[in-house]
Amino acid sequence: MSLQIQLSEHPSEEERSAILTPLLAHNLAKGGDDGHETFALLLRDPASNEVIGGLYGKVSYRWLLIDLVSVPESMRGQGIGQRLMHMAEDIARKKHCIGIWLETFSFQAPGFYQKLGYSEFARLADYPPGHARMFYQKVLG
Template identity: 85%
Template sequence: MPLEIQLSEIVTEAERFGILNPLLAHNLAKGGDDAHETFALLLRDPDSNEVIGGLYGKVSYRWLLIDLVSVPESMRGQGIGERLMHMAEEVAKQKHCIGIWLETFSFQAPGFYQKLGYSEFGRLADYPPGHTRFYYQKRLC
Protein backbone atom coordinates (compact mmCIF):
# COMPACT_ATOMS: atom_id res chain seq x y z
CA MET A 1 0.00 0.00 0.00
CA PRO A 2 1.45 3.43 -0.92
CA LEU A 3 2.17 5.99 1.77
CA GLU A 4 -0.70 8.42 2.35
CA ILE A 5 -0.09 12.08 3.15
CA GLN A 6 -3.13 13.80 4.56
CA LEU A 7 -3.74 17.50 5.26
CA SER A 8 -5.20 18.09 8.71
CA GLU A 9 -6.25 21.58 9.78
CA ILE A 10 -7.52 20.43 13.16
CA VAL A 11 -4.60 18.58 14.74
CA THR A 12 -5.05 16.55 17.89
CA GLU A 13 -2.39 16.43 20.58
CA ALA A 14 -1.86 12.72 19.77
CA GLU A 15 -1.22 13.59 16.10
CA ARG A 16 1.21 16.33 17.11
CA PHE A 17 3.09 13.85 19.31
CA GLY A 18 3.12 11.39 16.38
CA ILE A 19 5.19 13.99 14.50
CA LEU A 20 7.20 15.16 17.51
CA ASN A 21 8.29 11.84 19.03
CA PRO A 22 10.45 10.59 16.11
CA LEU A 23 12.05 14.05 15.92
CA LEU A 24 12.84 14.03 19.66
CA ALA A 25 14.37 10.55 19.33
CA HIS A 26 16.56 11.74 16.44
CA ASN A 27 17.61 14.88 18.34
CA LEU A 28 18.50 12.80 21.40
CA ALA A 29 20.61 10.44 19.28
CA LYS A 30 22.47 13.26 17.49
CA GLY A 31 22.54 16.17 19.97
CA GLY A 32 22.29 14.44 23.32
CA ASP A 33 19.76 15.06 26.04
CA ASP A 34 18.73 18.73 26.07
CA ALA A 35 17.16 18.40 29.54
CA HIS A 36 15.42 21.73 29.05
CA GLU A 37 14.35 23.75 32.05
CA THR A 38 11.85 26.59 32.05
CA PHE A 39 11.84 29.60 34.35
CA ALA A 40 10.04 32.90 34.81
CA LEU A 41 10.84 36.26 36.35
CA LEU A 42 7.44 37.55 37.43
CA LEU A 43 6.38 41.17 37.78
CA ARG A 44 3.58 41.25 40.34
CA ASP A 45 1.21 44.05 41.18
CA PRO A 46 2.00 45.00 44.80
CA ASP A 47 -1.69 45.40 45.69
CA SER A 48 -3.31 42.38 44.03
CA ASN A 49 -0.25 40.10 43.67
CA GLU A 50 -1.43 39.52 40.07
CA VAL A 51 1.26 38.80 37.47
CA ILE A 52 1.36 41.87 35.21
CA GLY A 53 4.46 41.09 33.16
CA GLY A 54 7.89 39.57 33.36
CA LEU A 55 10.22 37.29 31.46
CA TYR A 56 9.76 33.63 30.52
CA GLY A 57 12.56 31.48 29.19
CA LYS A 58 14.03 28.05 28.89
CA VAL A 59 17.48 26.53 28.97
CA SER A 60 18.16 23.91 26.33
CA TYR A 61 21.43 22.56 24.90
CA ARG A 62 23.30 25.04 27.14
CA TRP A 63 21.58 28.05 25.53
CA LEU A 64 18.99 30.19 27.26
CA LEU A 65 16.05 31.16 25.06
CA ILE A 66 14.20 34.27 26.17
CA ASP A 67 10.75 33.41 24.92
CA LEU A 68 8.67 36.25 26.38
CA VAL A 69 9.45 39.68 27.83
CA SER A 70 6.64 41.99 28.87
CA VAL A 71 6.65 45.20 30.87
CA PRO A 72 3.34 47.08 31.26
CA GLU A 73 3.20 50.26 29.17
CA SER A 74 2.86 52.41 32.28
CA MET A 75 6.09 50.99 33.74
CA ARG A 76 8.32 51.30 30.68
CA GLY A 77 11.36 53.58 30.77
CA GLN A 78 12.08 52.79 34.43
CA GLY A 79 14.79 50.18 33.83
CA ILE A 80 12.55 47.20 34.59
CA GLY A 81 13.18 45.50 31.24
CA GLU A 82 16.91 45.93 31.68
CA ARG A 83 16.71 44.42 35.19
CA LEU A 84 14.78 41.44 33.83
CA MET A 85 17.38 40.89 31.11
CA HIS A 86 20.28 41.11 33.57
CA MET A 87 18.53 38.66 35.89
CA ALA A 88 18.02 36.26 32.96
CA GLU A 89 21.71 36.58 32.13
CA GLU A 90 22.53 35.60 35.73
CA VAL A 91 20.29 32.53 35.37
CA ALA A 92 22.16 31.65 32.16
CA LYS A 93 25.52 31.98 33.90
CA GLN A 94 24.36 29.83 36.84
CA LYS A 95 23.26 27.17 34.35
CA HIS A 96 26.64 27.37 32.55
CA CYS A 97 25.04 28.50 29.30
CA ILE A 98 27.06 29.29 26.20
CA GLY A 99 24.77 32.20 25.47
CA ILE A 100 21.29 33.66 25.24
CA TRP A 101 19.08 34.03 22.19
CA LEU A 102 15.72 35.61 21.44
CA GLU A 103 13.33 36.76 18.73
CA THR A 104 11.74 40.20 18.43
CA PHE A 105 9.78 42.19 15.86
CA SER A 106 10.80 45.48 14.27
CA PHE A 107 7.84 47.12 16.06
CA GLN A 108 8.96 45.77 19.44
CA ALA A 109 12.42 46.32 20.89
CA PRO A 110 15.39 45.51 18.61
CA GLY A 111 17.26 48.63 19.77
CA PHE A 112 16.76 47.65 23.41
CA TYR A 113 18.45 44.29 22.86
CA GLN A 114 21.28 45.82 20.82
CA LYS A 115 21.92 48.29 23.67
CA LEU A 116 22.30 45.30 26.01
CA GLY A 117 24.98 43.71 23.82
CA TYR A 118 22.89 41.36 21.69
CA SER A 119 23.90 40.91 18.05
CA GLU A 120 21.63 40.03 15.17
CA PHE A 121 22.12 36.60 13.64
CA GLY A 122 19.07 36.44 11.41
CA ARG A 123 15.97 38.18 10.15
CA LEU A 124 12.75 37.32 8.41
CA ALA A 125 11.38 40.13 6.25
CA ASP A 126 7.63 40.75 5.94
CA TYR A 127 6.76 38.81 9.09
CA PRO A 128 4.18 40.22 9.60
CA PRO A 129 3.87 41.97 6.23
CA GLY A 130 5.59 45.36 6.33
CA HIS A 131 7.68 44.40 9.38
CA THR A 132 10.69 42.24 10.20
CA ARG A 133 11.30 39.51 12.73
CA PHE A 134 14.82 39.68 14.18
CA TYR A 135 16.89 36.98 15.86
CA TYR A 136 19.50 38.08 18.40
CA GLN A 137 22.13 36.34 20.48
CA LYS A 138 24.58 37.19 23.21
CA ARG A 139 27.43 34.79 23.83
CA LEU A 140 28.51 34.43 27.44
CA CYS A 141 31.68 32.40 26.85
Protein backbone atom coordinates in the same frame (compact mmCIF):
# COMPACT_ATOMS: atom_id res chain seq x y z
CA MET B 1 2.66 0.02 1.43
CA SER B 2 1.13 3.17 -0.02
CA LEU B 3 1.83 6.32 1.97
CA GLN B 4 -1.10 8.62 2.66
CA ILE B 5 -0.63 12.32 3.41
CA GLN B 6 -3.63 13.97 5.00
CA LEU B 7 -4.20 17.64 5.77
CA SER B 8 -5.36 18.30 9.34
CA GLU B 9 -6.39 21.94 9.61
CA HIS B 10 -6.98 21.65 13.34
CA PRO B 11 -4.48 19.03 14.56
CA SER B 12 -5.05 17.60 18.01
CA GLU B 13 -2.40 17.53 20.70
CA GLU B 14 -2.20 13.76 20.12
CA GLU B 15 -1.41 14.33 16.42
CA ARG B 16 1.23 16.92 17.31
CA SER B 17 2.76 14.51 19.79
CA ALA B 18 2.86 11.76 17.15
CA ILE B 19 5.03 14.05 14.99
CA LEU B 20 7.13 15.36 17.87
CA THR B 21 7.99 12.07 19.60
CA PRO B 22 10.18 10.56 16.85
CA LEU B 23 11.79 13.97 16.23
CA LEU B 24 12.79 14.28 19.90
CA ALA B 25 14.17 10.73 19.84
CA HIS B 26 16.27 11.61 16.78
CA ASN B 27 17.52 14.82 18.43
CA LEU B 28 18.47 12.91 21.57
CA ALA B 29 20.36 10.29 19.54
CA LYS B 30 22.28 12.91 17.53
CA GLY B 31 22.61 15.89 19.89
CA GLY B 32 22.47 14.27 23.32
CA ASP B 33 20.25 15.29 26.19
CA ASP B 34 19.33 18.95 25.75
CA GLY B 35 19.03 19.54 29.51
CA HIS B 36 15.72 21.32 28.84
CA GLU B 37 14.66 23.57 31.74
CA THR B 38 12.19 26.43 31.88
CA PHE B 39 11.90 29.37 34.26
CA ALA B 40 9.94 32.59 34.64
CA LEU B 41 10.69 35.93 36.24
CA LEU B 42 7.25 37.19 37.21
CA LEU B 43 6.19 40.81 37.60
CA ARG B 44 3.35 40.86 40.11
CA ASP B 45 0.96 43.63 40.99
CA PRO B 46 1.60 44.36 44.67
CA ALA B 47 -2.09 44.93 45.42
CA SER B 48 -3.63 41.91 43.70
CA ASN B 49 -0.59 39.61 43.37
CA GLU B 50 -1.68 39.14 39.73
CA VAL B 51 1.07 38.45 37.18
CA ILE B 52 1.24 41.54 34.96
CA GLY B 53 4.38 40.76 32.98
CA GLY B 54 7.79 39.20 33.20
CA LEU B 55 10.23 37.01 31.33
CA TYR B 56 9.90 33.34 30.34
CA GLY B 57 12.96 31.39 29.33
CA LYS B 58 14.11 27.93 28.32
CA VAL B 59 17.58 26.48 28.67
CA SER B 60 18.57 23.72 26.28
CA TYR B 61 21.86 22.60 24.74
CA ARG B 62 23.59 25.15 26.99
CA TRP B 63 21.80 28.09 25.36
CA LEU B 64 19.10 30.20 27.00
CA LEU B 65 16.16 31.11 24.78
CA ILE B 66 14.37 34.18 26.05
CA ASP B 67 10.94 33.19 24.82
CA LEU B 68 8.79 35.99 26.24
CA VAL B 69 9.45 39.43 27.72
CA SER B 70 6.59 41.71 28.69
CA VAL B 71 6.59 44.89 30.76
CA PRO B 72 3.30 46.81 31.11
CA GLU B 73 3.35 49.99 29.02
CA SER B 74 2.81 52.15 32.11
CA MET B 75 6.02 50.74 33.62
CA ARG B 76 8.31 51.01 30.59
CA GLY B 77 11.33 53.29 30.73
CA GLN B 78 11.94 52.54 34.42
CA GLY B 79 14.66 49.91 33.96
CA ILE B 80 12.38 46.93 34.65
CA GLY B 81 13.06 45.27 31.30
CA GLN B 82 16.78 45.75 31.78
CA ARG B 83 16.57 44.19 35.28
CA LEU B 84 14.69 41.19 33.86
CA MET B 85 17.31 40.71 31.14
CA HIS B 86 20.21 40.98 33.60
CA MET B 87 18.52 38.47 35.90
CA ALA B 88 18.08 36.09 32.94
CA GLU B 89 21.76 36.51 32.06
CA ASP B 90 22.69 35.66 35.66
CA ILE B 91 20.57 32.50 35.42
CA ALA B 92 22.24 31.60 32.11
CA ARG B 93 25.69 31.98 33.66
CA LYS B 94 24.73 29.86 36.70
CA LYS B 95 23.53 27.16 34.31
CA HIS B 96 26.83 27.37 32.38
CA CYS B 97 25.17 28.55 29.17
CA ILE B 98 27.27 29.42 26.14
CA GLY B 99 24.92 32.24 25.26
CA ILE B 100 21.42 33.64 25.01
CA TRP B 101 19.18 34.05 21.99
CA LEU B 102 15.79 35.60 21.36
CA GLU B 103 13.48 36.74 18.63
CA THR B 104 11.61 40.01 18.36
CA PHE B 105 9.74 42.06 15.77
CA SER B 106 11.02 45.29 14.23
CA PHE B 107 8.09 47.10 15.90
CA GLN B 108 8.94 45.73 19.35
CA ALA B 109 12.32 46.30 20.98
CA PRO B 110 15.34 45.57 18.76
CA GLY B 111 17.12 48.72 19.97
CA PHE B 112 16.62 47.65 23.58
CA TYR B 113 18.35 44.32 22.95
CA GLN B 114 21.16 45.97 20.98
CA LYS B 115 21.85 48.33 23.91
CA LEU B 116 22.23 45.24 26.12
CA GLY B 117 24.90 43.77 23.85
CA TYR B 118 22.79 41.47 21.68
CA SER B 119 23.64 41.19 17.99
CA GLU B 120 21.30 40.31 15.16
CA PHE B 121 22.05 36.97 13.51
CA ALA B 122 19.01 36.52 11.27
CA ARG B 123 16.06 38.46 9.91
CA LEU B 124 12.84 37.39 8.24
CA ALA B 125 11.62 40.29 6.09
CA ASP B 126 7.94 41.11 5.72
CA TYR B 127 6.89 39.10 8.77
CA PRO B 128 4.35 40.62 9.24
CA PRO B 129 4.22 42.50 5.94
CA GLY B 130 6.00 45.83 6.24
CA HIS B 131 7.96 44.67 9.30
CA ALA B 132 10.57 42.04 10.15
CA ARG B 133 11.07 39.22 12.60
CA MET B 134 14.55 39.55 14.05
CA PHE B 135 16.78 37.09 15.84
CA TYR B 136 19.42 38.19 18.35
CA GLN B 137 22.15 36.46 20.30
CA LYS B 138 24.63 37.27 23.02
CA VAL B 139 27.58 35.00 23.66
CA LEU B 140 28.47 34.88 27.33
CA GLY B 141 32.12 35.22 28.27
